[in-house]
Amino acid sequence: MAKGEGVFLLGTQSVNAQGHLEIGGCDAVSLAEQFGTPLYVLDETALRTRCREYRQAFHTLKSDVQILYAGKAALNLAICQIVAEEGLGLDVASGGELYTALQAGFPPDRIHFHGVYKTHAELQMAIDAGIHAIVLDNFAEMERLCALLSGNKRQGVMIRIAPEVEANTHPLIRTGQRDSKFGFHLLTGDAFEATRRVLQEQRLQLLGFHCHIGSQISDLNAFAAAAEVMVAFAAEVRRATGFAAACLNLGGGLSVRYTAEDQPPAIAEYAKVVVDALRAACDRYHFPEPALMVEPGRSLIAEAGCTLYRVGAIKRVPAMEPPDIYLIVDGGMSDNPRPQMYGASYTAILANRAHLPHDRLYRLLGKHCETDPIIEQAWLPEVHEGDLIAVLTTGAYAYSMSSNYNRYPRPAMVLVHQGTARLIVERERFQDVMRYDKM
Ligand SMILES: Cc1ncc(COP(=O)(O)O)c(C=O)c1O
Known part of the structure; x- marks a missing residue:
């Protein structure tokens, strides 16, 4: 890929012949078309590799080490299954996390609460x-x-x-x-x-x-x-x-x-x-x-995850300092509150023209009813409405901290591996958001 300012790839990410970002052998543009956006994409190989790296790194130094995955970083049935298969234990921090682990068949004798x-x-x-x-x-x-x-x-x-x-x-x-x-x-x-x-x-x-x-x-x-x-x-x-x-x-x-x-x-x-x-x-x-x-938690799963967003509006604003071009995408603080909560920084890639130099500066913002920056200074190629943006390293504490703010349904999550994408969390619908309301 043509390197721009501070752009990098993680896990199995690569740029294919069409100039599209590929993750786990799956074209990000096709993933967005098939599953919609925003979309959490989890790179199975990257997650399993980190699990193995942890076990290997400790076991070469000491035989009696157990690695527990801190499920607060991101937990659902498929993640439990992968972590269990990789021989890790699990740290749960709530009844909901424990319930999920038990439903996934995670061995109780490897669970810490x-x-x-x-x-x-x-x-x-x-x-x-x-x-x-x-x-x-x-x-x-x-x-x-x-x-x-x-x-x-x-x-x-x-x-x-x-x-x-x-x-x-x-x-x-x-x-x-x-x-x-x-x-x-x-x-x-x-x-x-x-x-x-x-x-x-x-x-x-x-x-x-x-x-x-x-x-x-x-x-x-x-x-x-x-x-x-x-x-x-x-x-x-x-x-x-x-x-x-x-x-x-x-x-x-x-x-x-x-x-x-x-x-x-x-x-x-x-x-x-x-x-x-x-x-x-x-x-x-x-x-x-x-x-x-x-x-x-974070160091096992963060880099294995990224989020795909569609650009819905582009504005030039009279900002005091650059960037003065704002990109508004179809997600934001409800699928990842970390930038707002603690000014967390991220890196973006233009997923449908990933091969171009990322040399223009934009402010990337969500669509919620607060000023919800996702990246204050995002380096990207020239961006047009409808483009697809991948925000990297969202595997930890994004999905697990998501909400229905503005009554937005939560995004779906797909697990990608060797060219196959599997839906592991369905996209919520409006009916789901309203599920427990009473008149
Ligand atoms: C008790 C406990 N263990 C493990 C973790 C995982 O931390 P990290 O995701 O930074 O690895 C946390 C995170 O808050 C925690 O509270």
Whole structure:
């Protein structure tokens, strides 16, 4: 493809002889014609490749590592199926995610249930399904769980620790810092108190400790720091109680490529930093090396997804600064709220003339009743009404955060693989949007 300013291809994406973007061997123009727009396109090979890279990277360094896919990034039946086939475990963070996983036949003994407020009904669902672990976040939840465990039923649990590690990322996706709402805090003594209570509770089986410091993190030192804090805590618990945690889950958070400036570390590099830090800390604190879990979401699926939009209007506006040409497309904040929520950046490709230099600057906006930029400065060839635009790296936290704002039906999702496109989520209809309304 003719390279423009900051344009790149991901996964199996290529440009075919017609100058069209191809994903998984499927022509993006044909996909848009067949399935309509906006359209989420998921590259099966790219997703499976990332799953394998994760497993390979960790297993060459350490045999007892389990990779859990963080389903909050994007979850539906087909994604569950792929992740299960690739031998990963699953982190669910709500009753809806758990329900989806169970309906997909995901093995319950590979499911971990997270979240800062799990309701009675959600906890009951998790117990009934026999999932591997409930990751306890607070004392109220611990009591709710114990009350639900009747007879001699025991539930495997992990304890989520707020490790007080400041990850260098957007404040809204930082989760392990000092004032985090997630998990039991070390400084207040709650982390230790929670451990003491779980160890005394016959109905709970403590499997280990968990932390997650945030998302879209490129600074690997933050992961190493979290590993150090977690081992230090596990060693302190062992000294005080004799309990040696057999497993530490260090969460997810590795960054991905949204723009040409993003330089996400390779998975192998990340794995090495994490495993080295774990081992060094175990040495330092004379703690027996535990099994390791990591829980990536974004870095497994973000780059495997893109969204196709149709350009519906082009306006020249008296903007103070360029770009002064606005492209309005047939989606926006209801299919991807991230640009509005945290100023997330993306890269676009003109899918029907992808071979041309992407050397003109546009502002790409959605069609909702708010100013919903998708890309503030999008480099594209000359664009005409009806053109097809692919926004890259939308596989994580776009579909899963979508809404019906303005009563727009949610887009469909297709899974592309070796020239075949399979509909894995149907496009909503107006009737679906109105489904629960009552007169
Ligand atoms: C507990 C937990 N684990 C894992 C993840 C996945 O993070 P990421 O998608 O950045 O890998 C999240 C994301 O918020 C999380 O809250």
